[in-house]
Amino acid sequence: MKKGNAMSTWLVTGATSGIGRAVTEKLLDRGDRVAALVRRPEALEDLRGHGDRLWIASVDVTDTPALRDAVERAFRDLGRVDVVFSNAGSGAFGAGEELSDDTVEQQIALNMVAPIQLIRAVLPHLREQGGGRIIQTSTMGGQITTTGGSMYHASKWGIEGFTETIMGEVAAFGIGITLIEPGGVRTPFGAALSISPALPAYADTPVGRFRQLIEGAGDNLTGGALGDPQKVAQAIIEVAAQSPAPRRLVLGSDAYAAVHDALSTRLAELEAAKAISPTTDHPADV
Structure with a gap:
């Protein structure tokens, strides 16, 4: 959270591409500090010019x-983190029956378990420093479902359930939490989409027809x-300064329409x- 010209410190996962990269660049450009937790530190080499305002952990x-x-290490080295932006995630497509065991486990591990564990890890620090903000990326798919996205939606509905529950648990400590629910965004998400092998039985179903559209679009x-x-x-970035923290922020006219309908x-x-x-109901006691 940024007050006046004061510098704020953000911890960001998924900072190397898409929305996470855009948030990281904007924060650094306006003079804030970013602790980026990433798998590929080399993907942020072009941002090294920001000096010690960019802290990277592989x-x-x-x-x-x-x-x-x-x-x-991030809290120890930086002293304080004002906003935790939990953004890492991926997508998988396929009918529930088509998905491999590995795909099921990977979706749950990255989209649900990892952000849960990130939030659990930062909460003691945020309590000790007297508060802070957590922003958890979800999707309109945390409120709706689409054919072929069963595990993606399962992971997003799961993290939404966890996040909404702890909102009430930590509010007394000055910790605000917001779920971000974007619609479709022009990011490299499609290139990273895991598509399960097709079963012939689903070829003429909505899953099969949607698969054709996805495979036709490619990256x-x-x-x-x-x-x-x-x-x-x-x-x-702007919602991080909003008080009180909104529970959810739906972004995109497509997301608004889809969530409203659902x-x-x-x-x-x-x-x-x-x-x-x-x-x-059990009969009332006489």
Whole structure:
């Protein structure tokens, strides 16, 4: 959080590309410090000109002991971290039956377990320093689902459940938490998408038809997305200064429309069960 001209310190995962890279560049350009936890430190070599305002640790965030060690070193070396931007993640496509065991485990490890462990690792430090902000990247896919994205959505719905729960647990310590739910953004996400081998049984189903679109787009899967990564990054930086911290920030007109539709549908489904729901209650004691 930045007050006036004071320098703030951010800890960022997934800082080498996409939204994480855009946030890192904007922070450094405005004079802030960034502790970047990345798998490929060489991908940030072009930012070394910012000197000691860029602190880099080489770490695989799915390696929990290594992640905890990197967090400890970041707080020790920098003294204080004002904002933790948990942004590392990946996507996988395939019908639930098509996904390999490794794909299932990798999606859960990177998109859910790693951010959970990152948050658990930073909380003692944020409590000790008297507060701070956590910004967790999710997606509109944390509120909706799309055919072929079962494990991606499972991981995002999972991190949303964990994050929303601890919002109330840590508010008393001055720690605010916001979930970021972007729609499609023009980042290299498509190039990193893991696509499972196809089963012939799904060829003429919605999964198979969606697979054709994805494979046809190739690395340019997000090339026509509505979201501008620079504008998304700016919105994320700005929300860090908002008080109180909003629980969620939906970014993109596509995300707003999709999430609004999903929530409206779920509410209608809930109302449809209004008559039957109380019939399963235990009779009131006489």
